[in-house]
Amino acid sequence: MASSGSGYDLSSSTFSPDGRIFQIEYAAKAVENAGTALGLRCRDGVVLAVEKPLQNKMLVAATTGRRIHTVDEYAGVAMTGFVSDGRQIVNRAREEAGSYEETYGTKIPPTTLAARLSTYVHYFTLHGALRPFGASTLVAAYDPATKKHSLHMVEPSGVSYEYFGAAAGRGRQSARTEMEKLPTNPKTAGGAEGGEENLITVAEGVKQLAKIIHTLHDEAKDKPFELEMSWLSEGTGWRHAGVPRATIAEAVAWAKKEIEEAEEESEDDEMEE
Amino acid sequence: MDTVFGVSYDGGVVIATDQVNARSILMYQQNLDKIAELSSHSAMGVSGPNCDLVRFSEYVSKNLKLYELSNDGQKLSTHAQANFCRGELAKAIRKGPFQVNVILGGYDEKTPTGGSLYVMDYFGSCTKAKYGAQGYASNFCLSIMDRSWTEGLNEDQAVDIVEHCIKELEMRFLINQKNFIIKVIDKEGVKTLKFGSDPADN
Numbered sequence: 264m265a266s267s268g269s270g271y272d273l274s275s276s277t278f279s280p281d282g283r284i285f286q287i288e289y290a291a292k293a294v295e296n297a298g299t300a301l302g303l304r305c306r307d308g309v310v311l312a313v314e315k316p317l318q319n320k321m322l323v324a325a326t327t328g329r330r331i332h333t334v335d336e337y338a339g340v341a342m343t344g345f346v347s348d349g350r351q352i353v354n355r356a357r358e359e360a361g362s363y364e365e366t367y368g369t370k371i372p373p374t375t376l377a378a379r380l381s382t383y384v385h386y387f388t389l390h391g392a393l394r395p396f397g398a399s400t401l402v403a404a405y406d407p408a409t410k411k412h413s414l415h416m417v418e419p420s421g422v423s424y425e426y427f428g429a430a431a432g433r434g435r436q437s438a439r440t441e442m443e444k445l446p447t448n449p450k451t452a453g454g455a456e457g458g459e460e461n462l463i464t465v466a467e468g469v470k471q472l473a474k475i476i477h478t479l480h481d482e483a484k485d486k487p488f489e490l491e492m493s494w495l496s497e498g499t500g501w502r503h504a505g506v507p508r509a510t511i512a513e514a515v516a517w518a519k520k521e522i523e524e525a526e527e528e529s530e531d532d533e534m535e536e
Numbered sequence: 537m538d539t540v541f542g543v544s545y546d547g548g549v550v551i552a553t554d555q556v557n558a559r560s561i562l563m564y565q566q567n568l569d570k571i572a573e574l575s576s577h578s579a580m581g582v583s584g585p586n587c588d589l590v591r592f593s594e595y596v597s598k599n600l601k602l603y604e605l606s607n608d609g610q611k612l613s614t615h616a617q618a619n620f621c622r623g624e625l626a627k628a629i630r631k632g633p634f635q636v637n638v639i640l641g642g643y644d645e646k647t648p649t650g651g652s653l654y655v656m657d658y659f660g661s662c663t664k665a666k667y668g669a670q671g672y673a674s675n676f677c678l679s680i681m682d683r684s685w686t687e688g689l690n691e692d693q694a695v696d697i698v699e700h701c702i703k704e705l706e707m708r709f710l711i712n713q714k715n716f717i718i719k720v721i722d723k724e725g726v727k728t729l730k731f732g733s734d735p736a737d738n
Contacts, residue, residue, distance in 0.1 A: 365623070367612060367620055368615055369613060369615060369616045369619070372610065374608070374610070408646065
């Protein structure tokens with residue numbers, strides 16, 4: 264796996280001889296071991312989904328421990344990793360969005376919000392007594408001035424990019440592979456010519472993300488989980504809102520059926536051989 | 537004593553001010569530019585003591601520039617700039633006020649008519665308006681603008697209204713303001729249409 268820190272990993276203010284800061288990498292590991300969080304930018308909006316493992320059987324499900332939060336009228340944040348660390352980032356996002364609107368009288372542009380969170384998260388990677396955040400945050404936002412929606416992800420190192428589709432947490436590798444198959448890039452959607460009209464819609468995105476989360480979830484190994492989803496789209500007036508539980512349930516039912524059918528097909532193929 | 541007024545039109549705004557810099561019985565200069573350019577597509581006509589004019593306009597324009605530099609070249613809309621200005625005026629009023637009344641005008645591509653005008657006073661009140669005037673000039677100019685302004689004016693018509701206001705002031709305002717400076721802000725940016733020279737200039 265990763266090489267041992269051997270003395271260069273005790274502080275986030277120390278580089279290793281090969282140019283790495285181990286504390287940041289360890290923080291990223293904390294995220295890698297946590298529930299999968301997905302974000303998808305669609306033609307008419309952005310969808311966020313988080314797999315929330317139910318730690319033990321005594322938990323009252325569907326109540327506390329939310330992983331997705333609204334930070335502004337047109338912006339929402341999903342997190343995975345140390346949930347308490349993620350919560351601090353959410354609070355900061357709310358402060359940044361609020362103070363921007365107080366100063367400039369306009370909604371904070373998504374790129375600016377992502378940049379502010381980046382700066383905040385990065386600060387904790389080089390200040391003496393502080394430790395890096397052990398959480399990745401996916402930021403879905405809409406800018407009423409440019410009428411564009413976007414998805415950003417901020418990692419524990421403070422790095423943030425804009426994405427068509429983003430994944431963090433346990434199942435991120437396979438999730439990325441699955442998301443790449445979806446038509447999210449206007450340059451390539453639906454064939455070589457691409458085209459805006461071929462892009463996946465939010466309604467379809469909800470179903471696909473539910474399917475990806477359920478595909479990645481290993482019944483035997485992983486704990487039972489709850490699926491949290493949110494969206495902002497033309498349909499919600501671009502406001503960030505939770506996907507209605509009924510819609511999630513429908514999406515999950517569809518996803519489970521698709522997965523079953525795929526399994527039967529591959530079983531049939533195997534039997535034929 | 538300063539005259540500051542502005543008129544918006546379809547495609548931009550026109551801002552005009554007098555150019556007098558005087559105190560007591562002494563005329564310091566007749567060619568002062570009281571319209572501070574804030575960004576590539578916005579400017580602010582300022583009335584009040586010269587020190588506060590300079591302090592406030594430079595503070596605002598440099599902060600707007602800092603925002604552009606810190607945020608990857610992202611520009612603030614006129615609405616955002618006006619909100620920033622009024623916030624600073626409001627913060628200062630109970631500490632060390634900027635004794636300036638301003639008219640901020642700017643051009644934004646995405647808005648329906650392009651031009652927008654904001655009238656602010658030194659307390660930090662701010663309102664978006666089609667036209668406005670600060671100081672004694674308002675007594676003379678507002679009624680002219682009320683009568684002449686309509687939707688869908690072009691630049692020449694807006695400048696005509698401004699010229700009309702200037703003539704009225706020259707005729708009826710007690711304080712003699714020989715020179716006026718007129719600036720137009722449209723999609724090309726800020727341009728100075730007219731300005732006067734000081735008798736001391738050769």
